[in-house]
Structures are given as C-alpha cells and as structure tokens.
Amino acid sequence: MGLKLTDISHTYAPTTPFAVEALANIDLNIEVGRTLVILGPTGSGKSTLLGIACGLVRPTLGSLALDGVNDAGVLVGREAGVGLVFQAPENQLFAEFVLDDVAFGPLNLGLGREAALERARDSLPAVGMDPAVFGDRSPFALSGGEARRVALAGVLAMKPAYLLLDEPTAGLDARGRDGVLAVLDELAPTTGIVIVTHDAEEFLGRADDVLVLAQGRSEYWGPVEGLLANPAPLLAAGLVLPDVVRVLHDARDVGVPIELFTADPVRAARILAAGLAKVRS
Amino acid sequence: MYRMLEFSGVSYDYPGHGTDQPALTDMTCSIGQGEIVALLGANGSGKSTLVRLSNGILVPSAGTVRVDGIPTDDDELIWEVRSRVGVVFQNPDNQIVGTVVEEEVAFGPENLGVKRNELRSRVDEALAAVGLTGLERREPHLLSGGQKQRLAIAGALAMRPGYLVLDEPTSMLDPAGRSDVLGIIDRLRDSGTGILHVTHHLADTLGADRVLVLHKGRLVYEGLPDELLFGALDLTALGLRLPAAMRFAEELRRQGVTLTARARDASSIGEALWG
Numbered sequence: 001m002g003l004k005l006t007d008i009s010h011t012y013a014p015t016t017p018f019a020v021e022a023l024a025n026i027d028l029n030i031e032v033g034r035t036l037v038i039l040g041p042t043g044s045g046k047s048t049l050l051g052i053a054c055g056l057v058r059p060t061l062g063s064l065a066l067d068g069v070n071d072a073g074v075l076v077g078r079e080a081g082v083g084l085v086f087q088a089p090e091n092q093l094f095a096e097f098v099l100d101d102v103a104f105g106p107l108n109l110g111l112g113r114e115a116a117l118e119r120a121r122d123s124l125p126a127v128g129m130d131p132a133v134f135g136d137r138s139p140f141a142l143s144g145g146e147a148r149r150v151a152l153a154g155v156l157a158m159k160p161a162y163l164l165l166d167e168p169t170a171g172l173d174a175r176g177r178d179g180v181l182a183v184l185d186e187l188a189p190t191t192g193i194v195i196v197t198h199d200a201e202e203f204l205g206r207a208d209d210v211l212v213l214a215q216g217r218s219e220y221w222g223p224v225e226g227l228l229a230n231p232a233p234l235l236a237a238g239l240v241l242p243d244v245v246r247v248l249h250d251a252r253d254v255g256v257p258i259e260l261f262t263a264d265p266v267r268a269a270r271i272l273a274a275g276l277a278k279v280r281s
Numbered sequence: 282m283y284r285m286l287e288f289s290g291v292s293y294d295y296p297g298h299g300t301d302q303p304a305l306t307d308m309t310c311s312i313g314q315g316e317i318v319a320l321l322g323a324n325g326s327g328k329s330t331l332v333r334l335s336n337g338i339l340v341p342s343a344g345t346v347r348v349d350g351i352p353t354d355d356d357e358l359i360w361e362v363r364s365r366v367g368v369v370f371q372n373p374d375n376q377i378v379g380t381v382v383e384e385e386v387a388f389g390p391e392n393l394g395v396k397r398n399e400l401r402s403r404v405d406e407a408l409a410a411v412g413l414t415g416l417e418r419r420e421p422h423l424l425s426g427g428q429k430q431r432l433a434i435a436g437a438l439a440m441r442p443g444y445l446v447l448d449e450p451t452s453m454l455d456p457a458g459r460s461d462v463l464g465i466i467d468r469l470r471d472s473g474t475g476i477l478h479v480t481h482h483l484a485d486t487l488g489a490d491r492v493l494v495l496h497k498g499r500l501v502y503e504g505l506p507d508e509l510l511f512g513a514l515d516l517t518a519l520g521l522r523l524p525a526a527m528r529f530a531e532e533l534r535r536q537g538v539t540l541t542a543r544a545r546d547a548s549s550i551g552e553a554l555w556g
Binding site: 041143172175177198238240242244272273 | 371452454456458522524526531536537538546555
C-alpha cells in the first residue's frame, strides 16, 4: 500500500541542448497516516517531484504506483487518489460563491449537483469554516487565510487518500497559518500528507519522515528524528538546522543527555529540561 | 531641512469602503536616513496601505506624508517624491517588466531621463549592491526566487533613493535567499539609506533599529525590537507569533529551568544555559 515512487529521474527538454536534469534516482514511499516533509533549496526539484507524485508530470525514468497498482497515470482529481494543493491556491478560486467553488472538484468526479454540494458542506467544517456563514460569500471577499482554507476545502471535497501541498503557509500571517496547520493536524492520522516547504523550523516539528533534496538528488530520506540527530545531509543541501535543534546538539556536546532530537519547540524544551535534571541529580 | 520620510496624523479610507474602519487611522511615524525601521502587523492591519502612501501611490484622506519635506499629494512634485522613495513589493514576478536583467534595472532611471553614460554606472552599481553582477544579460524568468527579489531591489536602488520601502521582501524566499536579502538591507542602512521593512515575521525585525506595530490600522507600539519581544504587549492578540526559539525558551522556564539572559536564539539560549 501507499503511494510509491521508484527510481525516479526527470530531465526537462531532453535530447536538446537545453536539457536540465531536475531529478535523479529518487525513491519515495508515502503512507496513509504519515506526514512527509520535502526540504531543499530553490531549484532542487521539489515542485517537479510533487508533479510526478500526482501523475501530472510523467517522469523520464522510473515508476509510480498507487496502492500496489503500477503506472497509475494521472492520479490528481481521482476519487480517493491524490489531492494537490498548489502554491497560493487561493489565486485559483473562481466561482461566485464559496460553496460552488468547493463543489467544483466533486462535480468533476462525476457526482450530481446535490451530492457535490453535500461534499462541499462537509468539507468546509474540516477547514474550520461554517458553511452557513461562508457558503454564499464571494471567494474574493475573504481574508488571505480564509481564501487559502477554501482552496484546501475544494481539494478535500474529493476525499483524497494522499494530499500534496506546495508551501501551504507561505504568505499567511500567524492566524491564517494556525488555521491551515490545524487542518493538517486533523487530517494527519487518516491521510498521507506531503508538504514541500522552505520553513524547516515550522514543519520539521510535525513531520514523521523527511526527504532532503539538493540539485535533484536525495541527500536523506527517512524518519525526521534520524535527520535531526545527524543533520549532515541537511547542511550538505545548503539548509540550516532549526535553532531549537542546534541548542539540543550544543547541550549534548557539553554532556547533557538528549533522548530525542525534535524541532518542535515545546517537546524540545521538555527533553532538554529532563536532560538537565538528570545531570543535576 | 529635515531628511526623513515622515507620516503626520495620516488616515486613509479606501473609496466606497462604507462604514468599515479606515485602513489607516491617525498614523504618525518617521524613517530617518541610515536606519532600519521594521513595520509589523497581521494581514489586514494596514501595512500595505502605509507602503502605498509612502511614495504617493495613494495620498492620505487626512494628515500628510512628506519626504525630505516634500508632500506626496502635490502632483507637480510627485516625481521628486518617487525618485526619493523606492518601493519593492512582495512578489517580484508581479513587478519585473524588462526582458533582460540590466534592462529591468535601467527601467526606472531611464524614465527619469537619466543620460546613457550615467545609466550604465547606475545599473552596475545597483547590481553590485545586490550581488547580481555578471547576470546583466540573463532573462529575469531564468532567475531563482531569491535572485528575482534581489533584482527588484536593484531596480529600486538604480533610482538612488534616500529611502527604500520593502513590503514583505522575504516571504517568498528560501532561508538562503532570506538571509541574502536581510544582509542587503543591513548594508544599505550602513551606506545611509533609510529602510522601512514591512513584515509579519518577528524574527525578521531583530536587526532593525526600531519596530512599529500596526493593529487594525492604528499604531499600537513603537520601540526597540528587544523591548517588543520581552515587553508587556500581547503579541498573539495582535496576530503575531513568537519565533520558535522564544517559544522553546518559554517552555524551558515553565519546566523550571532558569535562563538568566534574554534568550531569543540558539546562541543566547546556549549562553544562558552553559555560558
């Protein structure tokens, strides 16, 4: 089971003088109930990989399988398939009313109008919005955070088993950001979530697994604790270690026992406090 | 004459906005040459309105905005204002018009009527200031996000403005791009430019000389960055969020760990804990 990418390589404009190798030999497995964070500098292949994972981009080499079915083709917008939330998805809202915008996806899955509106009424609460309040508002009269959540509801209405998000909190203020993060926390146990982000500080604290990309190659793929305990691949990719994790490493270097390396500030503080208490006793 | 960008009792109400609160109410503040002033606020707090008021894109409904004493609402003097205040918006993709990098940078001064020889030196100087020397003939769409943002800044610098207003210049960038832009802001300050840095990231304000906080169109705080972070203001209520390292420090204190120094990043927390 899972969404499985095997030995994926991708070259743009192959066989021309402008050929650019975007990805080389990437293996990845995305499982329901786990959150994967993809980190990498600009141009490292993150967005290409998202396009391949939902079947929108056919890789030059390698294969894609959804729940054991090989070469699954276009997966995005398929019932119980893969949902893709682009960067700044609120730019793609188009309908006159919020409810119609959210219902657009299910309508295209072939559901009847009433069934599609029902889906829309179910998925708005999932993003913390009351359909009775927001349903007949214009999508263009919402705050940035609200519009982002409406766009997310539009994808959730297709009930994807796997949800891919490109920079889901970029450009949002603290309130908008907390709103989106709360939705992701709610979905995490029942969905395979993939988040592409520059914000290691925020997302490493809520990841199960991490893929670190540098120039199209995998520097690390595995559990987040492993990367944070030995962050060499992160640094090799030109990324920085979150402040909180640096303090945990500094603590270990001066002899404080650290049982687990995490980027979640509250958990990290508790781990450090426990270590300091051990040193004192 | 006072060399500053100055807002005195400025209010702004978007036309047709009805009975809602004005976008900006009775705002008084100033940005001097050679200082970085950070402007913080949640979405909808009035930050972008203030940016548009700073070089006469909008003119105040009440009060005045002056640049080195020149009011922004005088049509005769608007180009004088625009040559003194450069504005860089959040998304560089929306403001790049040139087909190659050097053309993009020359666009502003060319429109001011700057002569060919001087144009060349202004373009070279602006590209050097943002570290894009060597990419003169590159097409802008081939640049990375961070490079595009630096190009947008170079375009503003080629006007040789006394003041530079940056609207969330780091929000689209990766950590490397972000620290590049913050470094450029520091260097411009050191060379005498007055900077207004609009952001909603508290961590971005630590290098500023002063911080202003807007809430629902009103100025609710003006002071040093440290005093904002450690002061009595309820930042969460203003739609702001403490940097992760400070939330970490807060939880450490709650766990009974004594932190002597004002902890705000890895090095200051480390110093407090093991010197």
